Amino acid sequence: MYLARNFGAHWITIVLLALLGGVGTGLLAARQPPGYRSEVQLLVTFVAEGAQEGHSSPPPDAGKLMQRRVKSYASMMNTSRLTVPVIESLRLPDTPAQLADDIVASSSLDSLAVDVAVTYRDAETAAQIADALAVELQRIADRDLPPAGLTTKAQATVIKAPAVPERPEPVSWPLHAAAGALGGLCIGVGVALARAYRREGTPIGADVRTVREATRQRWHTLRQRSGDAATQPAVAGPSD
Numbered sequence: 001m002y003l004a005r006n007f008g009a010h011w012i013t014i015v016l017l018a019l020l021g022g023v024g025t026g027l028l029a030a031r032q033p034p035g036y037r038s039e040v041q042l043l044v045t046f047v048a049e050g051a052q053e054g055h056s057s058p059p060p061d062a063g064k065l066m067q068r069r070v071k072s073y074a075s076m077m078n079t080s081r082l083t084v085p086v087i088e089s090l091r092l093p094d095t096p097a098q099l100a101d102d103i104v105a106s107s108s109l110d111s112l113a114v115d116v117a118v119t120y121r122d123a124e125t126a127a128q129i130a131d132a133l134a135v136e137l138q139r140i141a142d143r144d145l146p147p148a149g150l151t152t153k154a155q156a157t158v159i160k161a162p163a164v165p166e167r168p169e170p171v172s173w174p175l176h177a178a179a180g181a182l183g184g185l186c187i188g189v190g191v192a193l194a195r196a197y198r199r200e201g202t203p204i205g206a207d208v209r210t211v212r213e214a215t216r217q218r219w220h221t222l223r224q225r226s227g228d229a230a231t232q233p234a235v236a237g238p239s240d
Helices: 002-010 011-030 062-075 078-090 096-101 125-143 173-200 203-231
Strands: 035-047 102-108 113-120 152-160
Touching: 011 152, 011 173, 035 062, 035 078, 035 125, 062 102, 062 152, 078 096, 078 125, 096 102, 113 125, 125 152
Parallel strands: none
Antiparallel strands: 035 113, 035 152, 102 113
């Protein structure tokens, strides 16, 4: 009752804010500069070093230990440990935090591969960043000690080299417009609730006042009927 009454009174405001949010966000997304996506894939293998080769059998949980190391490599791809050397080597104008936003890395379950995607405003630079990230990860893997519990070292090998993208990534402006419309709708609902609260108080208070007013009117009607019945003259019955 409370929500329906107040939303109905402010439905124009709610609809207008939803439309403004959707149109505004969609236009901003459509006017964003194009981004070019370049991908590189690395395979992390574990090999024994020198005299240790063939002299020890791997532990039962060797697979989990290897996957844990691969996951750690994927999670560090957009950290300053890699972004700072890449910025310095390519002389990029970006800060480490800005470059980190352009990097997405993942590793599938039960896989030793690391997938890295770089989205940048320049096609050639996007491929260069992806290649530089792969080089830095290879250096880190070469310097790292074997995982705890293993006697084998990790080696990262590029199995899919980055290529210069030919066209920019499409901007999903409908998705941005839908998100903006949802945000505008929420703002409109909030405005309606705020106005209703200032005028009527909380929903519970408004409902209590409604019930109280209905009870008062009902009681007044009953009293009026009782008074009318008392003032009416009595009708005399037939005489014998």
